[in-house]
Amino acid sequence: MMIKHIAITVLFLAVCLSYCRAQYPSARSYELNSGWKCHKASGLSVKPETLSESRYSIASWMPATVPGTVLTTLLENKKIPDPFYGMNNNRIPDIAQAGKAYYTYWFCKDFKEAPPEDNGQVWLNFRGINYRCAVYLNGKKVNKEPFTGMFLRQRYNVTRYLEPSGQNRLAVIVYPPDEVGDPNGGQGGDGTIAKNVAHQYVAGWDWIQPVRDRNTGIWDKVTIEKTGAVIITDPFIKTTVPGIRKPGEQQEPAFVHASATLENAGNTAVTGVLRYVVNEQYVTQRVQLQPFEKKEVHLSAIEIKNPRLWWPNTYGPQNLYRSVISFVKDDQEISDSRNIEVGLREVRNNWNMHTRSMEVRVNGQLVFIRGGNWIVSDALLRFSNARYDAEVRFHRDMGLNLIRVWGGALTERPEFYEACDRYGLLVMQDFWGSGDCNGRWMDPKKKEDQWTRRQYPDDHQLFIRSAADMIRMIRNYPSLAIWCGGNEIVLPPDIFHALKDSLMPVLDGTRWFIDYSNSDSMSYNATGGNGDGPYGIQPLSYFWNYRTWPFNSEIGSVGMGDLVSLQRFLPKANQVIPSEQKGSEAVNDSVWTYHKYIGYGRFVNAYGMPRDLEDFANKAQLVNYDQYRSLTEGFIGHQWDWYTGVIIWKTQNPWTALRGQMYDYYLDPNACLYGLRTGNRPLHGMFSFGDSSVYIANNTWEKKDNLMLVVKTYDMQGKEHLITQVFCEAIPQNSKRIFSLNSALSRVAKQEGTFLAIQLLDADKTMIDENIYWLPDATGQYSGLNNMPPSRLTMHCRKLAEGKAEVTLTNPYDAPVAFFNRLSVVDPKTGERLLPGFYSDNYVTLLPGSQKKITIDYPETASGISVSVSGWNLKEQRQKVRP
Template sequence: MLKKNGKWLAGLLMMAGLQAAAQQPCMRLNSGTPGVVWKVKPAATAPAAAQLQATDYDDKDWVTADVPGTVFGAYVAAGLEKDPNFGDNIYKVDKSKYDRDFWYRTVFTPAANRQEKQWLIFEGVNRKGEVFLNGQRLGLLDGFMDRGKFDVTHILRPGQPNVLAVLVKWPGTPIVNYSSPTYISAASWDWMPYVPGLNMGITDDVYLGSSGAVTINDPWIRTLVPDTAHAMLHISMDLHNDGDSEQEGTVTGTITPGNITFSRKVKVGAGRTDHVSFQEKAEHPQLWWPNGYGAQPLYTCDLQFTAATKVSDEKRVKFGIKQYSYDTLGGVLHLHINGQRIFIKGGNWGMSEYMLRCRGGEYETKLKLHHDMHLNMVRNWIGSTTDEEFYEACDKYGLMVWDDFWLNSHPNLPDDVFAFNRNAVEKIKRLRNHPSIAVWCGDNEGYPLPPLNGWLREDVATFDAGDRLYQANSHADGLTGSGPWANFLPSWYFTRFPGGFGGTPGWGLRTEIGTAVFTNVESFKRFMPDSSWWPRNEMWNKHFFGKNAFNAGPDRYDDAITKSYGAPTGIDDYCRKAQLLNIETNKAMYEGWLHNMWNDASGIMTWMSQSAYPSFVWQTYDYYYDLTGAYFGVKKACEPLHIQWSAGDNSVKVINTTLQNAPGLTAEAMVYNVDGRPAKEFAKTVKVDAAAGAATPCFNLNFNIDNLAFRKPAVASSTSNDGGDAGAVADGSTGSRWSSHYTDHEWVYVDLQAPQEISSVVLNWETAHAKAFRLLVSDDAQNWKEIYQTTDGKGGMETVNFPPVKARYVKMQGDKRATEWGYSLYDFEVYGKRSSTLSDVQFIRLYLKDGTGRVLSDNFYWRSNRAADYTALNKLAPVKLTITSKMETVGDSIRIRAIVRNPASTTAFAVRVQLLRADNNQQVLPLLMSDNYFTLFKGEQQEVVMQVEKKVLENGKYKLTAIPYNGN
């Protein structure tokens, strides 16, 4: 991986899609290059431009800067601002110091060069940059993707000091959408703070290159796949002659693997640009596939223009052979690649890092974590990630990119629509060779205003040849909206339908849906002052757990922790319980969509899959790369071959999101009481053939063994449009509900079909419950006898016990509503004598095995008889586990294999394994980890594989901890 900190010089211009000068020779002008030191100073306090561009100018009072980087980042790195990650430091910064124009300046000495042309290349400046070399103005960069390529042949002084100065213009406010193209969220969002200076700076690579008179520009390789055994390659490029006379030469190219070669003699007139193209065939190509559907082989195309036996310019382009296609059958957008329909499992990136400090190998880490979660798409939200390394890692790991332009649903155009469109064209040209690009999207939650929508559509049609879809609006036109962004009970994600904002009703393709995700306590303490640890306070809100993140529903999240797991006693307990909520919510979110695969559902992208700022919302791993419960919930749900349980209707399905059929499998389910004793009456085993790209039903887990009303007829006084009919109360599914008209005196009854002795009724209410209601029984549904009445209904799961009575019909008669809505029931259960020995909280363990008994997928859930009340878990006896491990070296990494054992007779629930440094007990991060938060019954053991780079664990000395929820 090429790092932007200047440590690697080799192969700089070999990066995919890079449109610079020839490879030989060149000089990086990024920070870290020997002899290159960048400085910054506010333009208002700097001397006249001519003075600072003199080689003898003394810039010792300027601040050292990182290039690529930002102005504010330079001041932070220099220690002139307190750590912006910590506490509320970033909110206290004087924005006026940074919300203005700045000069960048460096002095460098290039080597002598024999090539005819010398070029100065800029890959990105935010928001504008006026460039000067040795006192001469070269031009203006306008937009953070505007590529600057300046002919400095007669300005550069080889072997002598040269002064490069750039006047960088502040983006200005309001930023949305006026300043676009820029990093829109830098002006604050509901997940990151205002960044002083709005991320202005030299934000991408700077270097010198050289060439002959003719250069190769914008090489483009289109791939068409009529079938998997053949591919057509269309190779094209522009040849530009910067010389004073016509140039005659030869364009040659070699594609590997396959050793496909081509060449052509051409003449390019002085000052002219000629377009050259070739058509080639690839037999039995190695196709590029999304993660989980196949491999991600990349091809290399080496291009060269030679004149008079001298290489004038050369380029290397990496690409993948693939072909995208799309349909909107049933009003739902479906994506295909190489003729195969792909179920999208993705995540949104708000930004790579809120101060643009994500560089080089960090993209490798972030996207490897996405790969290991079995995701296959990343949404580059509002185009806020611009680094080449991001796309290279997506290519490598099979992560398709839903790539936005820089608009956010506001009813205003950018101040300069022409600069916006130039940057849009530039973006397409830079990135179109990446096989990972799957969708170009015009606007976040809106349509680009005229003329931009038409321009962007034509830009994609012209400069990407329509090879990818242009999707104007991120939550309409074949999509089911965006959001919600707060947590719900697991059953809600299986309920028809999880509501979104905008778009059409249904699961469909949802480009944003998420939940708050609290960190583990170790990360919490890294960025929160100890005075603000507990209880919840305004400092939590500064990190988006309060009104600043209203869309994340922090109050709802808080309430769910307390109701499900009991009121936390402190920050350690809060973070411990939060991980359980993170697991169950995030797993259910993906599994709810997978449960309905192709039955409306075509994909889901969580908001968000990675963290740009230390916060408590919308992440799977946190800012410090600690893997939260959400990470492992998503990782489990998205397995390519996967067995899962529906919290909505208790069905079990096998999900196969691969291209291979999986015949002859065995699906097994076992239910356990909270103490680990198996409840054998609920066990299930079935043979199943799991078809490729399908959700295959296996069986239902019947937790209604004693429920006399299960699947019996039901009748209601009315049914509203927002709920199901009366039968929903007796179908055994919390994923369906009956809802009445919005009046007080409504009712519903179940017909037990024969007189039965009953002694209790369980009513599972939706929010719209009864404040006052009665229970009545009858033998003929005409004459009713009251057996219970209340004027203080609490809603939720209400259990009513009464002396045994014999009856055929049981009615809930509403007398007064608790809300403005009607009455709404998920379940109406009726019981007599109970035979089941289930505890209030149970565990469900699923296995999917092949014909040899090898486990291909396993899954684990906790379930409650009382609407997500898991407080019984707090009564588990403490358990102390044993752990052993082995370490091995694998290339540049250390791999640790640990075996965790439960020697106790008590369940060890939600075991969290941590890798720590032996000398200081600090977490070893980042790391890859096979599993965590697993449960061990008596005598069971689990292998956990961890991998870290050697440099992260320098001396190889470590310790491991394995602590369950009920640890000691």
């Protein structure tokens, strides 16, 4: 027995070492992601059983993109224009007028898979189809019962359908949503899109035009999976981290609790062992399964001594453990195994009696939430690991610690949560509802009254089944921290209570569940608060003086890109300065209006009337930076007094919109990202535009003593004036007002404005934070900026490794301030930006006598790169990067 026990242990450790990230068996699962063909269903008269046989020719069918939507395939085949460019979307027939048959398609895929030997099983998995479908394999219908629902995975045992020759034909007919809605310009069009258990934004919103096929298609992965007779479904790994912890310390133990459902798909009884391995430790449970029996099995907890904990961004490392859960039959054959990465962390929530809002604790430590609202990666659902990685990485680079997945869109894909695990972004996941479509407000754009809309969707049981399935799909990810019933409205009572009182306790039970995104249970709207929002540009003092909800789930501003960004989707004729209509979001340009532009108004003009679109867009970046730096600093400056958290509306766009984004659809960052990055530094000196005071923010869990706070101003010629330098301390996880600059600034800024530099130095005189503001003159204009001498900034570039470079910027001692310089990695031949590029800082300002090193990660496929730099008072320089 001892020899057999050792053999099994070695076998399991070997499985761990051959770990694969996907939560499928690595060598026994593959994706059907190429070679698909499709055809409009109305153009076929053949029986489904016939077209799903290999002998039926599909050679003339159109190549299909799977995963993808009908529009994705039509775009790939150049059957429609790019809906993200100009007003091309208006040239694509909308399903509301064209009819559902217009976007009903057959999708076929030929693949090789021979019937397994012995008790082997072959499974066909769909991770997402929108909205109804019928599935055929080799002339047989696979789904005996009708299938409906965008957010319900499908798994079919297809062992008996496989051809002995191994040549197989899979055929799927996909029908659009039952209710496609009228895209009449309202939020979610006329609202009836919410009758489905699907996303709502596809009928149009104030940041996107309607998606013409409503995302009909096989929109997520299709896989073939091979197992023994027993398959593991929905493993659940829970972690507990008792007490209050700190990164970098010797840790008390943490605990891992594993469970899974086992299903015997064979016609004979099976006995074996369910085993879970993590940190080279394992636990087992002996199991017997009768033919076709399902059984949930709970394993004993594993104690991890001195664990490497998982922490949110800026607070500590994102440690992950590889683990595997497997079922091994008595003959030592592995019937099935699942690989799961585990983050040892515990997330709790507590009510803050002072702010009257919820606060979040991770591993016992209080975390001030700095979040961003996420819609979806791409409006046509063209998902990829690389794009997820880039977008989540941008959120990490903004200094955020949470992403909220908004309720009018999706439950995100597992690859999204994997990226959040890597980069330390907590996730607040909404379910599928919104106050706009689901009846919170009166709305003349809506087809049905509030009482009727209050009961959307039509099929409540489908919603509940879909919610249960999505919980099981993503509950193992350490980044997932909060569940939310929906956006700005509680779901219908039976759905809400099923979620809160039944599904959550049984299927999870480890996370905070919020009734809805601005619920009183999250953030009490007492008389001291003024609600969520606003969603447009504000005076910088607003973010310090105007008190919003104590945990604001939506507040934001502008976010257009620079000229290079705009040229990607604005036709030449529309590349002009938008003429804004006073008191309205509309402008006198149909394309800008179509792409949902919101105005900058006098905030751009304060830098001088722009000469052309390039000048306008560059000045808009100054506004972008200031808006989002002040937004986050204003909330951080009032943390634990007014606020326990803030979530920006919004940080990204799945379409070429002209509002609310830190980077454009093409993954090109604008100055919003770097304004946020500056404002969110863990140890940070700040200037309040509300009362002209200097604050120190310490968003770490360590008290910081012997900090030297240095405050200086610089005039437009670069002359320095020291206001003060003083030793001070920074309270852990808090902000502290140090002193007022009101009288000092009123003198130096009166004539032409001034630069204000706030610096923090440690005991070794090393600068650990620098924050440079540009302040207007007494009339509110930035008049002095237009009289600055030319910059004398120099740049030196060197290659550090493949896909990584270092840029050193130097500003001489006797030079003026080198103001607001943008770096870009470009192709040395074409001059085009290489995307995505990740910069340790950007839109940087260098004081006289200072130097800054910036690291850049860029696409490794680039054969050679140059770096471009240009600024407010610097003409473009370009330098090739050499080893």
